[in-house]
Amino acid sequence: MVRRGARVLSTPLGLDGYLGLVNPMWSPQWRGRIVCVLPETHDMSTVRIRTNGRWPAHRPGQYVRLGIELDGRRHWRAYTVTSDPGDALVAVSVKEFGGGVVSGHLVRHAREGDLVHLGEVEGTFCLPDPLPRRVLLISAGSGITPVLGLLRQLDRAGAIEDIVHVACNRAERDFAFGSQLQALAGRRRGYRVHVHLSAERGRITPEGIGRLCPDWRERATFACGPGALLDALEAHWEAAGVAEQLFVERFQPRIGAGVRAGAGGSIRFRLSGIDAQCAGDTPMLVAGLAAGARLPHGCEMGICRTCVGALVEGRVRDLRTGVVNGEPQTMVRTCVSCPDGPVEIDL
Amino acid sequence: MTVAEAPVRDAGTWGRFSAAELEQIAVELDAIGDAARADLGAPDARYIRRVIAAQRAFEVAGRGLLLFSRKRSAQVGGTVALTLSKVLSNMEIGHNVMHGQYDWMNDPEIHSSTWEWDAVSTAASWKHSHNFQHHQYTNVVGKDRDLGYSAMRVDPDQPWHPIYLLQPFYGVLMALTFEWGIAIYDMELDAVRNGRKTKERARQEMKAFLRKAARQVAKDGLVYPALSGRAWKRTLAANLAANVARNVWVHTIVFMGHLPEEAETFVEEQLEDEEPGAWYVRQMAGSCNIEGTRLFQILNGHLGYQIEHHLYPDVPSSRYPELAPAVRAVCRRHGLPYNSGRLGCQYRSVAKKILRLSFP
Numbered sequence: 015m016v017r018r019g020a021r022v023l024s025t026p027l028g029l030d031g032y033l034g035l036v037n038p039m040w041s042p043q044w045r046g047r048i049v050c051v052l053p054e055t056h057d058m059s060t061v062r063i064r065t066n067g068r069w070p071a072h073r074p075g076q077y078v079r080l081g082i083e084l085d086g087r088r089h090w091r092a093y094t095v096t097s098d099p100g101d102a103l104v105a106v107s108v109k110e111f112g113g114g115v116v117s118g119h120l121v122r123h124a125r126e127g128d129l130v131h132l133g134e135v136e137g138t139f140c141l142p143d144p145l146p147r148r149v150l151l152i153s154a155g156s157g158i159t160p161v162l163g164l165l166r167q168l169d170r171a172g173a174i175e176d177i178v179h180v181a182c183n184r185a186e187r188d189f190a191f192g193s194q195l196q197a198l199a200g201r202r203r204g205y206r207v208h209v210h211l212s213a214e215r216g217r218i219t220p221e222g223i224g225r226l227c228p229d230w231r232e233r234a235t236f237a238c239g240p241g242a243l244l245d246a247l248e249a250h251w252e253a254a255g256v257a258e259q260l261f262v263e264r265f266q267p268r269i270g271a272g273v274r275a276g277a278g279g280s281i282r283f284r285l286s287g288i289d290a291q292c293a294g295d296t297p298m299l300v301a302g303l304a305a306g307a308r309l310p311h312g313c314e315m316g317i318c319r320t321c322v323g324a325l326v327e328g329r330v331r332d333l334r335t336g337v338v339n340g341e342p343q344t345m346v347r348t349c350v351s352c353p354d355g356p357v358e359i360d361l
Numbered sequence: 362m363t364v365a366e367a368p369v370r371d372a373g374t375w376g377r378f379s380a381a382e383l384e385q386i387a388v389e390l391d392a393i394g395d396a397a398r399a400d401l402g403a404p405d406a407r408y409i410r411r412v413i414a415a416q417r418a419f420e421v422a423g424r425g426l427l428l429f430s431r432k433r434s435a436q437v438g439g440t441v442a443l444t445l446s447k448v449l450s451n452m453e454i455g456h457n458v459m460h461g462q463y464d465w466m467n468d469p470e471i472h473s474s475t476w477e478w479d480a481v482s483t484a485a486s487w488k489h490s491h492n493f494q495h496h497q498y499t500n501v502v503g504k505d506r507d508l509g510y511s512a513m514r515v516d517p518d519q520p521w522h523p524i525y526l527l528q529p530f531y532g533v534l535m536a537l538t539f540e541w542g543i544a545i546y547d548m549e550l551d552a553v554r555n556g557r558k559t560k561e562r563a564r565q566e567m568k569a570f571l572r573k574a575a576r577q578v579a580k581d582g583l584v585y586p587a588l589s590g591r592a593w594k595r596t597l598a599a600n601l602a603a604n605v606a607r608n609v610w611v612h613t614i615v616f617m618g619h620l621p622e623e624a625e626t627f628v629e630e631q632l633e634d635e636e637p638g639a640w641y642v643r644q645m646a647g648s649c650n651i652e653g654t655r656l657f658q659i660l661n662g663h664l665g666y667q668i669e670h671h672l673y674p675d676v677p678s679s680r681y682p683e684l685a686p687a688v689r690a691v692c693r694r695h696g697l698p699y700n701s702g703r704l705g706c707q708y709r710s711v712a713k714k715i716l717r718l719s720f721p
Binding site (some may be wrong): 023031032035043065085172271311323361 | 418464469485579
């Protein structure tokens with residue numbers, strides 16, 4: 015009500031256009047300030063963030079998108095939330111990837127007071143309800159972050175009865191949260207952790223996991239790590255006929271895999287004055303950028319809504335779901351949508 | 362003083378260049394733009410955010426002075442602050458953000474697809490008519506709708522009609538009400554009659570315009586005067602003055618950009634198979650720079666660098682001054698015109714043209 019009243023005075027801006035200038039944290043957008051950056055290993059840090067009061071309760075294992083401004087440009091990346099639901103500060107644990115602009119900045123240069131933008135909390139790598147009794151956890155490298163969230167959830171619920179955790183790292187110095195895991199193992203008799211260092215013993219294989227945990231077929235298994243490992247695990251569980259027991263988190267939800275391709279068509283970006291041709295399996299954003307339109311974009315996986323534009327004419331298909339929508343003025347996420355016949359959009 | 366770097370020959374700049382020369386011009390001008398785009402970063406982001414903060418500070422200060430002070434000096438100060446707010450909102454911020462000059466920041470709040478400005482025309486309709494029609498077809502008679510806005514005779518090739526005898530008078534009227542003129546003109550209602558635009562589309566655009574205009578009029582014409590209580594007349598007068606001053610300023614800058622005597626116009630046939638180099642030449646020959654201080658350039662949205670703006674409409678405007686020497690050098694090398702002059706001089710030139718062409 016107040017906002018609507020103020021809008022009459024501040025049109026064409028919202029009141030937020032003024033408040034956000036005085037203090038960025040007063041913006042209705044999700045934002046936060048970095049409170050501290052704590053090193054976990056030589057290339058991984060936990061970043062604690064105080065948000066502007068609009069943090070939704072997340073479920074352990076989910077991730078949040080962080081928007082970081084570097085040299086004037088905003089970059090979006092997804093990181094597992096490593097704080098627990100209800101914590102005063104939100105935490106993400108970031109591992110520096112070779113040459114990663116954003117991860118490198120967060121691990122090495124982020125400082126107290128830095129502003130970060132927050133996207134939606136998403137992810138389905140979560141424990142089922144009721145909580146499973148016999149669990150196998152497999153983590154490799156930075157894959158420890160969502161697995162740790164699940165483990166702490168089980169601990170808080172007093173539900174640690176029989177958990178086997180295979181924690182893989184390259185070497186001892188890459189082992190994040192090691193002391194936390196060891197402390198838990200000392201405290202809870204139902205939790206056993208096997209540390210596998212690939213620099214000494216080679217990459218872990220499904221067979222190797224089977225040797226560490228012979229009853230893997232009877233356990234609810236949660237795995238997070240490099241794509242190659244997860245592919246191997248999926249094939250192995252599939253072959254044993256227990257694929258439904260395995261839950262994986264890939265960190266890179268590839269919309270390229272399993273897109274619901276459609277007809278494709280021409281796109282007229284009305285405001286840019288640019289026409290593009292778009293194949294049936296290609297996002298409109300990709301086709302538009304290739305044709306020279308300067309389009310806003312962020313996550314490129316349908317989450318941050320930076321890339322939306324109003325549909326003027328035509329029908330678009332959501333590449334993730336295959337749902338076709340032709341309602342004029344729908345806000346279309348161009349990064350996950352594809353034209354179904356000729357389309358005109360206000361971008 | 363008007364500076365023409367090279368004399369414009371009788372045949373017009375057009376057609377003086379061989380295909381190879383045009384290609385070379387395109388290569389050289391592309392390189393200048395590419396270097397500027399590659400160099401964008403934190404200082405550019407800081408600049409536009411500062412201008413936005415200044416505009417909003419002027420807005421709050423102007424409204425505050427008019428609402429809460431009864432002093433005469435406050436009324437004058439409030440009107441000036443409000444005018445500056447509207448001028449910055451339209452020129453250095455709105456015009457340039459809507460060109461996509463800051464889209465690379467990937468900030469949805471400073472992006473061409475989301476920006477709205479303090480004027481009655483909607484951003485969507487203006488962007489189409491300006492970014493596409495005017496920038497694509499700059500100074501092509503019959504294609505560039507901004508060339509005299511169909512109401513004025515600004516080129517000897519336009520057939521004369523007795524109505525043009527009045528154009529000096531309605532030209533002044535147009536300057537006073539410029540934001541309304543372009544808002545209605547940009548909807549291209551004439552395109553409905555000849556079928557280039559569906560009725561449904563026109564209806565939607567009209568609705569959007571009426572909604573936006575109603576908000577603008579309510580704000581300046583009703584709400585703020587009403588909040589001023591007994592001083593409502595004074596606030597209303599100040600708001601009106603700020604709007605009119607902004608209109609006259611924008612109108613002046615727009616007309617100085619493409620209408621001075623030395624700016625060339627083109628005919629549609631010249632568009633056929635136009636090469637990138639020829640497009641560049643047309644942009645340069647059809648545009649005029651206005652010389653002035655840094656403050657003057659900020660207040661006119663750096664349209665004093667109209668030539669650089671037309672060559673690189675997507676490069677942040679505050680970069681134009683540093684691109685200008687390189688562009689001039691290209692012009693000198695190839696004997697291209699680089700039209701540039703002081704405001705007063707360009708003004709006289711445009712006024713003379715409008716007066717002369719009002720007669721057959």
